[in-house]
Amino acid sequence: MKQPELLAPAGDLEKLKVAVLYGADAVYLGGRLFGLRAGAGNFSEEEMAAGVRFAHEKGVRVYITVNIFAHNSDLTVLPGYLDTVRAAGADGVIVSDPGVVELVRKFHPALPVHLSTQANTTNWSAARFWEKQGVSRIILARELSLDEIREIRERVGVELEVFVHGAMCISYSGRCLLSNYFAGRDANRGDCAQSCRWKYALVEETRPGVYLPFEEDEKGAYILSSRDLCLIRHIP
Known part of the structure; x- marks a missing residue:
């Protein structure tokens, strides 16, 4: 091979x-x-x-x-x-x-x-x-x-x-609009602000100000950022 x-x-x-x-x-x-x-x-x-x-x-x-x-x-x-x-x-x-x-x-x-x-x-x-x-x-x-x-x-x-x-990024293969929307920095032109890694709170529409819990680990809680790729254990 x-x-x-x-x-x-x-x-x-x-x-x-x-x-x-x-x-x-x-x-x-x-x-x-x-x-x-x-x-x-x-x-x-x-x-x-x-x-x-x-x-x-x-x-x-x-x-x-x-x-x-x-x-x-x-x-x-x-x-x-x-x-x-x-x-x-x-x-x-x-x-x-x-x-x-x-x-x-x-x-x-x-x-x-x-x-x-x-x-x-x-x-x-x-x-x-x-x-x-x-x-x-x-x-x-x-x-x-x-x-x-x-x-x-x-x-x-x-x-x-x-x-x-x-990083998997939140949009298809890294083509993401969040950074441009929030920070005026176009991820598709090289200037990503890593918006998906910010610490967001989850709020339900009819209960403003009530922050719903979600899982996090010792590194933080990144509700929009996918789990990173890490295939080292799968590669000989």
Whole structure:
């Protein structure tokens, strides 16, 4: 059986080096634009090039996130940014938006495209569609069961990636409007305020001011945030 690739996030150059030195097969990171981790340190052009160079010296691959859902104004800047990513030597880009996929294919057709989990690929027909668009890897929706993943694997030839650790988010594969509504920070453009992790109280409509109890543990009570993924005990 083929050994899966172990892919780790790298929020800044120091974290990239730690992930590489501790055995990751690949890392993914965001630049200062077009990524969904605006709160992370992220990488300048120079740091991106240095990070890719360091990883490649150790035989580790690097994928760059370009996974926002782009607005028209983003599209004028995006081609130049893709030039930067390509010049840094990235092994692929992680993309959500079909329009961004098209631009990558147009300006850098040899650059592998990985479809982000934000694109909500939950079935084999959708996976087959993206395979036909030239996507080389699909990062499946986090809501899928093992049996669903297995069936998709049987029906498509494209590479598949799945999350094994981290937040499930309250909306499909992270596409959430709570942060934008409460804090004016658009989660779908990289600026999530983690609104689902705030401490909410449950109030029934006809009994205002009466806070109904619900379960919590020593870490708190997060009524909107799903249980985090933690599959370490299921992976040999």
